[in-house]
Amino acid sequence: MKKSLVLAMAMALGVTASAYAANPFSDVPAGHWAYDSINKLAAAGVIEGYGDATFGGDKLMTRYEMAQIVAKAMAKGANVDKLAAEFADELDNLGVRVANLEKKADNVKVTGTIKASYAAYDGDKLGTTGKGAAARATNHQGRLRSDLWITGQVNDDWTYTAMLRNQQYFTGEDANKGEENVAFQRAYVNGKIFAFGVQAGRYNKTDITGGNIHDNRMDGVEASYGKDVKLTVGYGKATDANDVKENDMAYAEATAKIGVVDANAGYYKFKDLKKAGGTADIWTVGLGLDVAKDLKFTGSYIRSDADKAVVDTGIYKGVDKDGYVLNLAYKGAKAAEAGSWGLGATYYDQGAGTVVAHTMDGIYFDEGFKGYSVNANYTFAKNIVAGVTYYDLESKETDKDAQTLWSQVVFSF
Numbered sequence: 001m002k003k004s005l006v007l008a009m010a011m012a013l014g015v016t017a018s019a020y021a022a023n024p025f026s027d028v029p030a031g032h033w034a035y036d037s038i039n040k041l042a043a044a045g046v047i048e049g050y051g052d053a054t055f056g057g058d059k060l061m062t063r064y065e066m067a068q069i070v071a072k073a074m075a076k077g078a079n080v081d082k083l084a085a086e087f088a089d090e091l092d093n094l095g096v097r098v099a100n101l102e103k104k105a106d107n108v109k110v111t112g113t114i115k116a117s118y119a120a121y122d123g124d125k126l127g128t129t130g131k132g133a134a135a136r137a138t139n140h141q142g143r144l145r146s147d148l149w150i151t152g153q154v155n156d157d158w159t160y161t162a163m164l165r166n167q168q169y170f171t172g173e174d175a176n177k178g179e180e181n182v183a184f185q186r187a188y189v190n191g192k193i194f195a196f197g198v199q200a201g202r203y204n205k206t207d208i209t210g211g212n213i214h215d216n217r218m219d220g221v222e223a224s225y226g227k228d229v230k231l232t233v234g235y236g237k238a239t240d241a242n243d244v245k246e247n248d249m250a251y252a253e254a255t256a257k258i259g260v261v262d263a264n265a266g267y268y269k270f271k272d273l274k275k276a277g278g279t280a281d282i283w284t285v286g287l288g289l290d291v292a293k294d295l296k297f298t299g300s301y302i303r304s305d306a307d308k309a310v311v312d313t314g315i316y317k318g319v320d321k322d323g324y325v326l327n328l329a330y331k332g333a334k335a336a337e338a339g340s341w342g343l344g345a346t347y348y349d350q351g352a353g354t355v356v357a358h359t360m361d362g363i364y365f366d367e368g369f370k371g372y373s374v375n376a377n378y379t380f381a382k383n384i385v386a387g388v389t390y391y392d393l394e395s396k397e398t399d400k401d402a403q404t405l406w407s408q409v410v411f412s413f
Contacts, residue, residue: 025055046072067091098140108152114411115145117361123402125363149184158191159321165338185217197224202239208253208299209284211359212325212350214238217248219327229256238270238356247272262288268356275366276306276353300325306353316397320351320368333377333385335412342379348372351396361393362404369393371401383412 028038038055041047049055067090070083084091144166150162163186169175182183188201200221207213220236232253248271255264266284267374273280279338286300302323308315325348332342352368362373370395379385386409 117408124400215359304353309352323350323354368396
């Protein structure tokens with residue numbers, strides 16, 4: 001055993017050698033450099049030596065022998081995290097839990113993204129005002145969005161997450177104002193209660209279709225159960241969504257792996273949905289599967305009970321209650337992998353009641369819309385990803401159309 005190792009482990013126990021009985025090892029005399037440390041470890045039951053009352057300090061130790069000593073030191077409360085990490089596999093075989101050592105060493109993590117985006121708009125929505133159209137009064141928009149994420153480990157089962165956001169606009173009324181306001185966009189906990197996963201606080205709720213129905217913040221609580229077949233239920237208040245500001249929202253979702261198919265279903269209930277003129281119920285079923293190497297297809301059918309739409313441009317009765325979203329995605333840019341890339345295409349046909357707060361970056365029509373988008377993304381360097389998406393959509397109730405060319409670069413840290 002090396003001198004530094006003996007001294008370090010003895011110090012980790014935090015007890016003086018004078019508290020112990022006479023040296024139990026005949027080959028470690030009182031004048032030996034490690035006498036006090038070895039005496040302390042022996043008295044604490046961390047080391048035992050050999051059956052002939054010798055310590056055998058000149059003999060080589062196996063990793064399992066060393067792991068046994070580390071395990072005993074851990075049981076005595078010694079801070080030997082670095083040794084435990086080094087001998088993690090051996091300790092695991094000995095039945096000693098060391099999985100949380102990294103959590104102890106780094107209890108709080110700070111990450112973030114900086115997104116620089118530019119969009120060019122065209123079509124019949126330009127110059128309009130009202131919900132979702134304020135930024136469309138001009139034919140372009142530039143923005144810098146900075147998100148700072150803070151994650152803390154509460155204990156082995158619970159974590160806390162918060163996100164702060166600042167946005168700078170380069171066009172429109174807020175252009176070049178040097179906006180310094182920072183908004184508390186997320187603040188929630190994740191954990192377990194018995195066999196249920198729990199999330200509570202202000203979190204972003206993206207519906208099971210990937211945001212074709214709702215992708216925005218809510219103040220609520222969510223519980224989930226299962227893995228291969230997973231059930232999720234949630235309830236709360238929608239916050240700052242286009243149509244449901246501070247109104248009740250409830251949902252239930254299910255996912256399952258059936259052979260090569262990823263199946264899903266969802267139900268969403270919005271109280272006092274302004275666009276629907278009252279409570280709205282929305283159902284969806286969908287699937288996803290790999291149709292070829294690196295090529296994935298996803299499809300969703302959406303149904304709403306809303307038969308009218310109250311929007312900025314008027315009141316539309318007898319609106320389409322159905323919605324379809326079909327998507328093909330090839331590969332995909334990965335932030336950690338420079339040179340990775342992806343392509344995608346999506347077809348939309350969504351009635352007014354199937355959309356509450358859509359995830360898309362393009363202009364869409366609140367009375368219902370149909371059309372397509374195509375996109376490409378590329379990782380220029382590690383944690384620097386660029387993307388561009390083109391949307392071409394038309395209203396389902398009028399002869400109006402709208403086009404958006406959206407681009408952005410995301411820096412992650």
